Amino acid sequence: MLIKEPTIVRINESVRISAKIVLSELYNRRKYPQELWYEFPAEYECYITRHSNAFVTALLFLAMRHNDKVEVEGVLSVKFFNGVNKAKDIFIKWWPHWFGETEIIPQKLTTERIKNHPQxxxxxxxxxxxxxxxxxxxxxxxxxxxxxxxxxxxxxxxxxxxxxxxxxxxxxxxxxxxxxxxxxxxxxxxxxxxxxxxxxxxxxxxxxxxxxxxxxxxxxxxxxxxxxxxxxxxxxxxxxxxxxxxxxxxxxxxxxxxxxGFEASRAEKTFAISEWEATYPLLNVCLGRTDDMQNCGKCVKCMRTMIFLELKNKLNKYLMFPKTLNFSDISKWDLPTEYLRSLTEGLIEVTVQHKRDDIAECLRVALKRSRSKPIKILRYFQKMSIVIKKLVDQYRY
Ligand SMILES: [Zn+2]
The missing domain is CATH 3.40.50.620 (HUPs)
Incomplete structure (x- = not known):
């Protein structure tokens, strides 16, 4: 892999920094763009670095995936170069099924500190x-x-x-x-x-x-x-x-x-931000991402957040969520994975601590329902129908 020197151009109200990427036949299995680009508002033009650290970071996974070396026609920071080589070893240790060795070969290394940095x-x-x-x-x-x-x-x-x-x-x-x-x-x-x-x-x-x-x-x-x-x-x-x-x-x-923020649990984080008005018109956690960017109020992330906000009597302040918790939705919550079921057990604990046995009881119903035999059988058939549909589509096209 060869990363060419970055270039910067103005495009209307934006500034684009990009680098041409030359990939060998090792990468032929998929089609990749020949250029990696980033755009920022034009007022940031004077702050954009000409160094290539960003491009190495973005392409590291891909190079490691192909056991390929990364040649850089540009400048890398010495601190970054030492760090990225350590990060690479950690990624290989964590995900050996994805990644192999790679060597990063920069044209130039620098320890330059920017003068008058805005900090x-x-x-x-x-x-x-x-x-x-x-x-x-x-x-x-x-x-x-x-x-x-x-x-x-x-x-x-x-x-x-x-x-x-x-x-x-x-x-x-x-x-x-x-x-x-x-x-x-x-x-x-x-x-x-x-x-x-x-x-x-x-x-x-x-x-x-x-x-x-x-x-x-x-x-x-x-x-x-x-x-x-x-x-x-x-x-x-x-x-x-x-x-x-x-x-x-x-x-x-x-x-x-x-x-x-790794010191706090999801509940602790939600409790803390519920004290801050800045979050009331904006908090958005939904997996659904509806067209008006409202929270759907039904997915796992919405439900969990709504329960935490309700425990602090703050749910009605949030403009992007339904104003009230629907207890029937909680009882019918589908929990197909062990991860979701253990997450629900944690939720029950927190609701009990806040003396909201009404919510805890609905969560217990959902948990029991998700572990019941008829639901497991239903899930199996739903899974099979998806597999069959995929096979039929493949055969058709
Ligand atoms: Zn949602």
């Missing part, structure tokens, strides 16, 4: 519980270290669930979040990229790591510190694309990455 602090922002929790903890007086206070959220349209395939919908959603957060003094900025086209082989749970970090690395001349909100609590064995063990290894001499 801004950023945080990934999607409108969900994790990103709101990191904003809440590190915004304003709540963050005792003034140099670590978040000034900017970054809303990145770089792959699912924020796909660039519905640009009008997400532009509208972004603008709404930007306007509301500005009232609290938080700047929200956006980024777009085709990085997902190089990460399609992996579930987004894994691909979002290199996609997000590579996007932020291009703004290393603007952010001195950047928070990646954690999805899981410390000690959770689930290893995904962003995590406490590797995020910081992508830091350079100019930007430091921190995996944030």
């Amino acid at each position: 801004e602090v950023g945080c990934c922002f999607s409108g969900g519980v994790d990103s709101f929790y990191s904003l809440y903890r590190h915004f304003g007086e709540r963050e005792p270290d003034s140099r670590a206070r978040v000034s900017h959220g970054l809303f990145a349209l770089i792959g699912p669930p924020f796909s660039w395939k519905k640009p009008e919908l997400y532009d509208r959603y972004f603008k709404k979040n930007k306007i509301e957060l500005e009232k609290f003094g938080i700047n929200l900025t956006s980024a777009k990229s085709n990085v997902f086209d190089f990460l399609r082989e992996w579930d987004w749970l894994y691909g979002h790591g290199p996609a997000t970090i590579s996007t932020v690395l291009l703004l290393e001349n603007f952010f001195s510190r950047f928070l990646i909100p954690s999805t899981y609590r410390k000690g959770h064995s689930f290893r995904i694309g962003t995590n406490i063990e590797t995020d910081y290894l992508f830091s350079t001499e100019n930007i430091e990455f921190a995996h944030d």
Whole structure:
């Protein structure tokens, strides 16, 4: 794999930085774009780095997948180079079924520090519980270290669930979040990229790591510190694309990455942000992503969040959720996996602690129902019908 030197162009109100990617016949099994690009609002043009750290980060999984070396016609940070080599070894250890050895060969290494760096602090922002929790903890007086206070959220349209395939919908959603957060003094900025086209082989749970970090690395001349909100609590064995063990290894001499919020459970995070009015018009956790970007109120993420908000008597303040919990929906909640069933057991514990036995009882009904024989048989037939439909479609086309 060869990563050419990045180039920058203005496109209307945006600035695009891109690099040509030359792939050998090793990669012929799939069709990849010949260029990896990122776009930011034009006012960030003077802050975009010409270094190639972002492109190496984005393409690392792909090169490791093919046991290929990465030649870089550009400059890498020494700190990044040392870190990414450590991250690579960790990924190989975690996911040996995906990844083999790779060698990163830069044309030039540098330890250069940017003069007059603006020292801004950023945080990934999607409108969900994790990103709101990191904003809440590190915004304003709540963050005792003034140099670590978040000034900017970054809303990145770089792959699912924020796909660039519905640009009008997400532009509208972004603008709404930007306007509301500005009232609290938080700047929200956006980024777009085709990085997902190089990460399609992996579930987004894994691909979002290199996609997000590579996007932020291009703004290393603007952010001195950047928070990646954690999805899981410390000690959770689930290893995904962003995590406490590797995020910081992508830091350079100019930007430091921190995996944030791993000390708190989902319940603790939701309880904390329910004290902050900034979340009332915006909190969005839904898997459904309806066309008006409301929370559906029925999926696992919606239900769990609504229960936590109800325990604090705050659900009626949230404009993107149904105003009340539907107890019948909770009792009928389908829990097909062991993960969902253990999550429900945890929910029962929290509801009992808050003396809401009415909710706990509905959850117990759902749990019992999900483990019953008729439901297991029904699930089996549903699964089979999907497999048969797929086979019929293949045969037809
Ligand atoms: Zn939902």
